[in-house]
Amino acid sequence: MERFISIVVCQLIILYVYKLTLGIFKKENKNDLSSREWILILSVLFISVVIAGFLTLTSTQNVPSNTRLVIVICIAGIVLINIVTVYLVIDLSKKNSVIKENEMLRMQQVYQSNYIENAKAQYEIIRKMRHDIKNNYIVIGSLIKSGNIDKATKYINDNIHNFTLFANVINTNNDVVNAVINYKSSIAQELEIEVSIITVLDFDGISDIDLCSLISNLFDNAIEACKKMNSNKHIDFSIKKDESVYYFSMKNTIGHSVLEGNPELNTTKKDKIIHGFGTKIINDIAKKYNGAFDYYEENGYFICSIILKNK
Structure with missing residues (x-):
């Protein structure tokens, strides 16, 4: 009994050291294990205790001293295996964190490139509008002077889409958000996805990097889901603010339930190492700002809801 209690105490000490070590890494934003991973770790420790317990009971029977020595060595080996497992999991977790950080840096570079391309596209639209607006005014003025009001009205209606295209561009006080x-909206429109956007103007207390990662991942997931549909492709994105709390909501139409077959939203792409961070990044950002992240399905829509608290 004393030996069995010693084994249990030893395993609990290993678990405590493991949790303490992970706690240190977590404060440095280097580690964060899910509930499933903790269950697996506890299962390994529990199975080890059970095996060691059976070996201890066996050693109390009438067995040769040499056999008892082998049993003691086996028990020591089980404890050693647990210790090695602890360090192995920590090492793998650190490596996964490095992969995640590298992927986030790659995404930021892509988004910065997108920002430059978008700025160029907006400049080109403005340049074309300035080039054409004088001629349009001349034509409209001539039609009005000659009394062709109907033709002037028709000319305006035929060309109004050129102004509407520019008016629909989001223009907040944050260049990264814009x-x-x-x-992302232009990509969705090219894929014939209807996009509706409502947003606040200011984003005080939230870093540009986090805004970029959060909004980009939300749009990427929504666009990817809509691409699988043949019709009724719609994305509804909104950002609202209530005092010091920001509410992000992304809704996209779905043809069938996503959560029934994939409740944890694991990536379905082949390269899971590169593409499996979207939901994880969103959840990490929500935790960073003492907020919350939730997703659910309602009335034919998949909905992601994120709350961020202004620090």
């Missing part, structure tokens, strides 16, 4: 939303 660039990301405008770029």
Whole structure:
């Protein structure tokens, strides 16, 4: 009994050291294990205790001293395996964190490139409008002077889409938000996805990097889902603010339930190492700002809801 209690205490000490070590890494934003991973770790420790317990009971029977020595060595080996497992999991977690950080840096570079391309596109639209607006005014003025009011009205209606195209561009006080939303919206429109956007103007207390990652991932997931549909492709994105709290909501139409077959939203792409961070990044950002992240399905829509608290 004393030996069995010693084994249990030893395993609990290993678990405590493991949790303490992970806590240190977590404060440095280097580690964060899910509930499933904790269950697996506890299962390994529990199975080890059970095996060691059976070996201890066996050693109390009438067995040769040499056999008892082997049993003691086996128990020591089990404890050693657990210790090695602890360090192995920590090492793998750190490497996964490095992969995640590298992927986020790559995404930021892509978004910065998108920002530049979007800025160029907006400049080109403005340049064309300035080039054409004088001629349009001349034509409209001539039609009005000659009394052709109907033709002038028709001319305006035929060319109003040129102004509408520019008017629909999001223009907040944050250049990063403008660039990301405008770029992702243009991609969605090219894929014949209807996009509806409502947003606040200011984003005080939230870093540009986090805004870029959050909004980009939300749009990427929504666009990817809509691409699988043949019709009724719609994205509804909104950002609202209530005092010091920001509410992000992304809704996209779905043809069938996503959560029934994939409740944890694991990536379905082949390269899971590169493409499996979207939901994880969103959840990390929500935690960083003492907020919350939730997703659910309602009335034919998949909905992501994020709350961020202004620090």
